[in-house]
Amino acid sequence: QVQLVESGGGLVQAGGSLRLSCAASGRTFSTYRMGWFRQAPGKEREFAAGISGRGDSTYYADSVKGRFTISRDNAKNAVYLQMNSLKPEDTGVYYCAATLDIIVTVAPARYAYWGQGTQVTVSS
Secondary structure: OOOEEEEOOEEEEOOOOEEEEEEEOOOOHHHOEEEEEEEOOOOOOEEEEEEOOOOOOEEEOOOOOOOEEEEEEOOOOEEEEEEOOOOHHHOEEEEEEEEOOOOOOOOHHHOOEEOOOEEEEEEO
């Protein structure tokens, strides 16, 4: 089992940057594939980025590709999401999630563990 706590959200102008962090508990963090999801008001939760257990493979939604970078530090039990060139449509609650599936998946239902979320608001 793993517990996840996100931080780093906030209010930023369009074109700005934010770095989200997710701190994980447990001694087997590297066995989890990790994902960042986001949910805008009135919309379904959607996959933004994912990373393999060793951090050697990353995956991105087309909407964030080239602007967001996911990374992890297994020694610190942490995963990060660097968000650059932010747009108003990036506004939402961002969640960190963990799965024991053998591959990174975009389906929220495949992630058994979730953080509480952190709000990101991008003003135009």
